[in-house]
Amino acid sequence: MALVPMRVLLDEAAKGGYGVGAFNVNNMEQIQAIMMAAQKTQSPVIVQASRGARKYSNDAYLRHLMLAAVELNPDIPIVMHLDHGNSVETCRSAIEQGFTSVMMDGSLLEDGKTPSDLEYNVKVTSEVVKMAHDRGVTVEGELGCLGGIEDGHGANLDPRAHLTNPDQAVEFVERTGVDALAVAIGTSHGAYKFTRKPDAEILAMDIIQEIHRRLPKCHLVMHGSSSVPKELIDKINQYGGDIKPTFGVPIEEIQLGIKNGVRKINVDTDNRLAITGAIRQVFVETPAEFDLRKYLDPARSAMAEVVAARMTAFGQAGHAKDVPMVSLDEMAERYRSGSV
């Protein structure tokens, strides 16, 4: 099986009423961890790389690692997605490198930190949609700004200050033709999302419900949706770490989102925490150890465990075989003919 366009996977998820986790990667072990979890749960997969990850690992390494994942897992549909593209050029280069889905985040200017206006966002996103759909590649847009910074991308604003406006969401989706829309509902990137368990006052799930009511066919995306479980933080701190008390997005809120049109859920922090805790444990318990496999292997397993738990909670487990094989060329034809 080859890499598949994300649209196919999200359409199938909408039919089945489930969500699909999108997990960030920077290296081989993270890709392997996701594929271990996908095999275990028989899940379709979205692997995503940010600009920071592409710079860290180099597109050529990433591409070949993804092709290895495809070769070794012929029964699992896999999407390779660009997370937070900051310009048309960044999206173009990702498509040329074999990504089957791109995010154009025009909610911020090209510097990746200054909030833009609707006209700018519509203009750059439409340009990416045209270029990507010509090649069968899926496009995710973003409206409203999340809090926090992810790999240098983000306004680091009060996450309540730029929530997605449902009226604008309708206009944005109609004018751009995006396949999926990332919404700002009060979450932030990174580990420090909330200082208490989020309730309706700080996590605006009602915005998702309203947008889904107005745009029932648009696939919604929740960013910054790690749950930041206390046990992962405790483990890091138990082995000499220093992570302050913090709260993420509870799984039950994500499940409520999935009932209301959320089809893609971005998770990165939880995996970083799991990996860090596992490595710290080896360093503290066996300080003489210097064979990197002795700590990267448990790190990989710890991430696989988190990913498998999310795949099960989001409902994608068991659905690997439902996703039809659609090539980028076939998808491009569907966009041309207007059948999607």
Ligand SMILES: [Zn+2]
């Ligand atoms: Zn994000």
